[in-house]
Amino acid sequence: MHRHFILHKPHGYLSQFIVNGKKKKRNKLLGELYNFPEGTMSIGRLDRDSEGLLFLTTDGKVSYEVLSAKFEKEYYVQVGGLITEEAIQQLQEGVEIGFSGQKYRTKPCKASKIEAPTFLPIEDRHVRDERHGPKSWVSITVREGKFRQVRKMTAAVGFPTLRLVRYRIGNRILNQNVGEVFEVEGLN
Numbered sequence: 598m599h600r601h602f603i604l605h606k607p608h609g610y611l612s613q614f615i616v617n618g619k620k621k622k623r624n625k626l627l628g629e630l631y632n633f634p635e636g637t638m639s640i641g642r643l644d645r646d647s648e649g650l651l652f653l654t655t656d657g658k659v660s661y662e663v664l665s666a667k668f669e670k671e672y673y674v675q676v677g678g679l680i681t682e683e684a685i686q687q688l689q690e691g692v693e694i695g696f697s698g699q700k701y702r703t704k705p706c707k708a709s710k711i712e713a714p715t716f717l718p719i720e721d722r723h724v725r726d727e728r729h730g731p732k733s734w735v736s737i738t739v740r741e742g743k744f745r746q747v748r749k750m751t752a753a754v755g756f757p758t759l760r761l762v763r764y765r766i767g768n769r770i771l772n773q774n775v776g777e778v779f780e781v782e783g784l785n
Contacts, residue, residue, distance in 0.1 A: 599656035600634055604778040605771060606651040612642035627653070631778040640664060640784070641742055641766070649673075649763035650771040652784050659784055663766065666740040671707075671765035672747050673714050673736055675724065676756035680710055680733045684754040688737060694749035703750055707738035717762065717771060724759045732759060 606612060606627070614628045614637065627639065633653065640652040640660045649672075654660055662668075688708035693700055711734045725732075735756075737747055748758040764771050766784075773779060 599654065599659070600637070601656070601659065601781050601784050602631075602633065602637070602653040602778055603769065603773070603781055603784070604630065604651050604653065605773045605775050606643050606648055607775045608648045609645060611645055612639040612651060630776050641670065641763075643761075643763060644745065647761040647763065648775070649761075650766055650769065651763070652766060652769075654784065663784055664742065668767040669707075669738050669740055669765070670742060670763060671736060671738040673711065673717070673734060673762045673764050674747060674751055674758055675713075675732055675734050675760035676751050677725075677730065677732060677759055678756050679731050680735050680756050682710075684756055685710060685735065687754045688735075688750055692750050692753040694743070694746065694753055696743045696746075696749075701743065703743075703746065704739070704741055706740070707736070709736050710734070711736045714762070714764070717764070736764075738765075 610625045610627060612627060614626055634655060636655045637653050638660060640654060640663045643649060643651055652663055685708050689705060691703045691705050693702050713734050737750065739746065747761060751758045
């Protein structure tokens with residue numbers, strides 16, 4: 598019998614349960630949040646500096662399905678500078694990024710400027726001082742997931758990512774508090 602979990606991954610945690618090689622003291626792992634069963638894996642990792650909705654499962658088939666283009670993944674991204682309509686259009690059409698030492702053109706996606714998502718149960722973190730210029734938020738929805746893709750996409754259009762929050766996977770949205778873990782019947 599497989600088990601499935603949904604959680605709000607906090608900033609500062611790795612989306613894994615063990616560290617390959619030497620464990621560094623600064624690495625906080627998901628296993629510290631909850632006593633997950635053996636064989637649990639995260640679906641679509643979020644890096645240490647990212648936060649938001651994360652699925653976990655003991656079923657590799659479910660993992661493969663959620664990672665496929667069948668499921669949209671929506672991110673709320675705080676960027677350095679006031680994002681322009683031109684940059685939004687470039688994101689929508691696809692941009693060239695580096696992936697595995699090669700140039701890669703991202704698939705067309707949905708992108709739009711949004712207001713700061715104060716309605717989300719996200720940490721109120723101050724990512725940089727106002728002296729360093731303005732910040733803005735953009736929603737980016739993709740159906741692919743290359744390594745650090747969203748961060749690379751915003752940088753490619755001239756607006757580096759300051760903060761990344763995964764808001765939605767398929768029909769599931771981020772609605773629990775940071776670090777809360779819920780066991781669910783299925784992830785669809």
